[in-house]
Amino acid sequence: MTRPNRCKQALVLWILLVLLGAAEVGVIRAAQTPTSDPARIIPADALFCLRLNKLATSLGQVDQFLTGLLPPGTQFNMAMMVQGGLGQLLGAPQPAGLNMAGDFAVFGPLPGGEKPDAKRVGILVPISDFQQFLTNPNVVKPDAQGILKLNLQGKPGVAGIQMGSYLLLTRAEDQQALTEARNWTSRTGAASLAQRLSPEELKRATDSPAWAYANIQIAARLYGPMLQQKIKEATAKMQEAQAQGGPMVGAPAAALDMWTSLLNSFLQEAQFVSLTIDPSATAIRLAPVVAGVPNSDMAKILSLSSAPQPQPNLTGYMENGAIMTGVASFSPALVRAIALKEVDLITAMAGQVLPQEDLARLRKLATDSADVFGGATAWSFSADPKNKPPFRARRVVTIRDRQKLNDVLDQVAQVMNQGAIADILRKSGLKMQFSLKRNVETYQGIPIDVASIMLEPTDANAPQGQMMKSMFGGGLNGRMAVVNNLFLSTVSADSDKDIRVLIDQAKSGSPGQVPSEVQAAMQLIPEAKNASLFGTYNYAGALQMALPFLPIPLPKPQAQVSTDSAIAFAGTIGNGRLLTTIAVPKQQVQAVVKMFMSMKEQMEPSGQPGAQPQPAPGKPPAGTPGQT
Numbered sequence: 001m002t003r004p005n006r007c008k009q010a011l012v013l014w015i016l017l018v019l020l021g022a023a024e025v026g027v028i029r030a031a032q033t034p035t036s037d038p039a040r041i042i043p044a045d046a047l048f049c050l051r052l053n054k055l056a057t058s059l060g061q062v063d064q065f066l067t068g069l070l071p072p073g074t075q076f077n078m079a080m081m082v083q084g085g086l087g088q089l090l091g092a093p094q095p096a097g098l099n100m101a102g103d104f105a106v107f108g109p110l111p112g113g114e115k116p117d118a119k120r121v122g123i124l125v126p127i128s129d130f131q132q133f134l135t136n137p138n139v140v141k142p143d144a145q146g147i148l149k150l151n152l153q154g155k156p157g158v159a160g161i162q163m164g165s166y167l168l169l170t171r172a173e174d175q176q177a178l179t180e181a182r183n184w185t186s187r188t189g190a191a192s193l194a195q196r197l198s199p200e201e202l203k204r205a206t207d208s209p210a211w212a213y214a215n216i217q218i219a220a221r222l223y224g225p226m227l228q229q230k231i232k233e234a235t236a237k238m239q240e241a242q243a244q245g246g247p248m249v250g251a252p253a254a255a256l257d258m259w260t261s262l263l264n265s266f267l268q269e270a271q272f273v274s275l276t277i278d279p280s281a282t283a284i285r286l287a288p289v290v291a292g293v294p295n296s297d298m299a300k301i302l303s304l305s306s307a308p309q310p311q312p313n314l315t316g317y318m319e320n321g322a323i324m325t326g327v328a329s330f331s332p333a334l335v336r337a338i339a340l341k342e343v344d345l346i347t348a349m350a351g352q353v354l355p356q357e358d359l360a361r362l363r364k365l366a367t368d369s370a371d372v373f374g375g376a377t378a379w380s381f382s383a384d385p386k387n388k389p390p391f392r393a394r395r396v397v398t399i400r401d402r403q404k405l406n407d408v409l410d411q412v413a414q415v416m417n418q419g420a421i422a423d424i425l426r427k428s429g430l431k432m433q434f435s436l437k438r439n440v441e442t443y444q445g446i447p448i449d450v451a452s453i454m455l456e457p458t459d460a461n462a463p464q465g466q467m468m469k470s471m472f473g474g475g476l477n478g479r480m481a482v483v484n485n486l487f488l489s490t491v492s493a494d495s496d497k498d499i500r501v502l503i504d505q506a507k508s509g510s511p512g513q514v515p516s517e518v519q520a521a522m523q524l525i526p527e528a529k530n531a532s533l534f535g536t537y538n539y540a541g542a543l544q545m546a547l548p549f550l551p552i553p554l555p556k557p558q559a560q561v562s563t564d565s566a567i568a569f570a571g572t573i574g575n576g577r578l579l580t581t582i583a584v585p586k587q588q589v590q591a592v593v594k595m596f597m598s599m600k601e602q603m604e605p606s607g608q609p610g611a612q613p614q615p616a617p618g619k620p621p622a623g624t625p626g627q628t
Contacts, residue, residue: 037194038105038124039205041163044191047218049107051211055082056100058209064281069589071597089150090136097133099165102126103206107193110170123169130162147175201274201289208276208287217293220267231260262345269298283524283585291577299576301341304334314378316511317396317502318518318535323542325380325518326535326569332374332400334573339366358419365411372401372408373487378511383545387493388473390545394490394498396506402482409436409449409480416453431456443500444507449480451489471549483507521568524583531581533571540591541566565591 042049052058059079070076083100087093103126110120127133134141140149140156149172150158159172193213194202205211271291278285292299318325330338343362347354354362375398382392399405416422416434433454439447454475478491479499483506490498505511514522521528521536528534565587571580 037206038103038166039194039197039202040192041124041166041168042105042107042122042193043111044193044196045215045218046107046193046213047109047215047222049105049193049211049213051205051208052104053206053209053211054101055104058279061209061279061281065279065284065586067281069586069593089138089152091138091151092136095133096135097127097129097131099126099128102128102165110174120170120174124163125167125169126165127162127167133167201291204274204276204287204289208278210277211274212277213272213274215272216267216270217272224263224267227263228260231263265298269293269296271299281586283583285524286582286584287579288582289577289579294576301334301337302573302576302578304331304337304573314376314396314398314511315514315518315534317378317380317394317505318515319380319382319394320515320517321541322380322382322536322538323391323545324535324537325378325382325515326533327376327378328533328535329376330374330532330573332370335374336367336370339370342366355419361411361415361419365408365415368404368408368411372399372404373397374400383541384493385545385548388471389476389491389493390471390549392490392492392498394492394502395488396502396511397487397489399482399485399487402485405482405487406438412436441496443481443503446481446483446503446507448496448499451478451480452476453478467549517566521566521583524568524585525570525581527572527581528568528570531570531572532574534569536566536568538566538588540588540595543592543595 038051039049056079059082062078063076066076066078083095084093086095086098090098103124105124106121107124108119108121109117110122133139134148138151140151142148142161146161148160149156150160152158157172158169159175160167160169197205205213269292271293272289273291274289276285276287278287290302292302314327318327340363343359343366346362347359377395377397379395380393384390384392413434413436416432422432431454435452435454437450437452440450441448452475455472456474457469476491477495478489479495480487480489481499481503482488483503486506488499488502488506490502492498518536522534525531525534565585567585567588568583569580571578
């Protein structure tokens, strides 16, 4: 066998083992009740689960998405690679008795043992005919206890037992847990993962090509103390680096408190997280879910859905060609809860105990802002690389209390310019000064305010300081105005022009038609019309904007890449959970690949991998006869 063939087979086997979730697996026998749903076999207190439904079909969908993304001449067939890997594992090019059209699942830990051990991974493999499966060359027939073996490299590295229409797999070295696992599965009334999940989540698990799940409460019991210890060790290293003169933002003790607090909050209040993956020929959809523990603060916040009163349609204020654009509609209660959580985070990041006066000021700003701005909003963030700043940002927000608006703006200026927050910014390496001038000009009878933010790094010679100077110059300038119940704001090199465009739109009574690119993105997520949040993100466009300002020398793409197909995202809050849907079009991935390929070619002198620089005309290359 040639070395390339051995490498190829090793790669195939590696992909297979990653897909199954373990390098060595075995089979455990449980109750003989036939079932077509692995969630009814997996215990309810499983730490994690990965399901690959209708494996052959799902792998075919992956291949369709990957077609056209890889370099010309590159062949990559996921379905054939996985089937070939299974053939190597079982010792037959066409494995007998496997149901490649069925649902595969990986979960852990297996039941039994003195304590839960996430290394005891179980793998459920659907079989069409158990007797035919036993004819595969690497399969050793079951012993008196019904446990079969799979030989890996001539040694029994896999043990197993039939479980209805499935094989439940684990490492052979975990044989001690087999009897305990059998006892669990045969126990009357044993709860399964299918019983633990809500009907909505169970439907996601069974209907999607791929579904991943993690029980955060089980993770908290198994790994919470270890994660906290890791944070302490990292903080000790930070303290040591600071003692040796290394840079650090904030006090190490405060950093420890912040990360420990965030970790504890998540582990205590998150019930589970899950993710579905649905590839197609033109896009891949990802749908993560975060669910809070019932009656926890997280669950209460995630039960504050969009405002009950009718919200205006602001999608016409979104823009074509934007790096990011979106609309959202949140209830004032949700805005207030999020704002107060942000205050807690700022307090933890302060690196010091905030004076009660400053803390009260921040909390008042959070609650007053929710009273003013709680409702619908639309925004756009677009590149403007020839100017400073190299972007154009604009926002439209419905206001609920116009009388309190000016008071909120005054509070913003006070918080940014005075007290502990201003001190924190200076200590973090940034001098900031906010100024607000009222009624500077008038357009169409609408007064316009001018807001300016002076930005100055404390160390102008540091790479971060140089980057900030090249991007923002001396700071940011913006315009603000109010038309009826809409608060309009812009930040750009020509914010005066941009605010007038927004005023014209607002005064017309209709922002106009939904931009064509936004309409195309909505087709990727049909349920977006009922979401609390919808938007687009152009990753390729963001790279194009950011590359010229990076403090490290990187090759720039030789030509601008078309990025008119953006990533779409939508979010829905309610019933104690946050559901997000992300659709990534193949065109966006192709644009990013094209950019990186262009940069890679510039790093290679002749544009060919491994090419050497050519000698100057008239000079022989190094090592030729006659060269001294």
